Amino acid sequence: MAGRGRGRGRGGGKGMSFSVETLGFGRGEALPAPTLQPPPLFPPLEFKPVALTTGEEMDYILALKQEFRATMKELPYYVKAQEKKKDIERYTDKYQTGQQDSSINWEPDWKRFPKELKIRVRKAAKIQAVVRPSLPKKTISRKADKDVLQTLEELEKKAVEIDAEKDEEDEEEKKEEDGEQEEEEEYDEEDLEEETDYNLNYFDNGEGYGMEDEDDNLDDGPTY
Template structure:
């Protein structure tokens, strides 16, 4: 089937871009295998060896291992199982990471965590006023006043006792007289004679003799 219109070229792009002109023959296809790696123009520097380099390498590995055990290290989330089993919580998994306690001596004071303690109501101590030492004249006057008060109290007590004694002595003779009268009556009770001829006995019954009987 022939094409319509003008003739078309074999390639859809410009061959001149590839470095070939019109009418020139195309390069032959390579039949040998290509080299594995191109030749290196710049070779790597040989590794340094020695005690200092090994010490730095050990520190680097230790820092990497300790950073993984810190609490702020992000770990990949473990894939969840479709069905949860009762024995899963008893299985020993990875060791739990402890709480991180930073070295506050290397950090500024502004970052230190301060725990506020509950303040208790403090009672102010009672300050006792110091008494000034009294003068010797004032002491003598106080002692004299105390002696006078004691003497007055003693005199009042003695007067009260005297009044009580005099009141008791006045009451005692009255009691003695009354007691003697009672004894006298008891003693003369058997001596005095009583005589009754019986005439007055039954006097009321004689007055009622004249009344009618039924």
């Protein structure tokens, strides 16, 4: 009973999951001798890269490329990463000229830009000192002084006369307004008197209605 499981399987454990031919030798052949040398540093290249094209044209294009990269890095709008210095920050470090200071004076080719973008610096006009000619001083005569005083006195008199006329006109206007107010008061009193006279004389409550007709009939006499 205990030895039943020994004979199971094909070949008694000799079967392999891969073919021996893939290792470089067939069945029944002897194994190759072991290699004691190290493997090569670089394996052999099966596909070699294409050789570089050389010539004057390619050298000129390469020089242009390097020059273009250098100018782009020097322009002011090229953002560079700030390098952290291990030394202590000093006050004079702010005023040290960097690589970008040389590109501030860069002048573009304005032929490729519109005229509106070009900055125009206005030149300050030179202020010339005004030289006044030395004119002879005018001698003012005494007659001119008298004429000026007379004109001033005449103007004062005219101003006084105008003020007096205005005062007279204001007084006349006040008198006219007072007279109009008195006439209105008299007119109101007359109206009140007429209203009271009408109430007293012409009021009739209807008690003497028919008496006047009887008196008239008595005077005329009997009718036949």
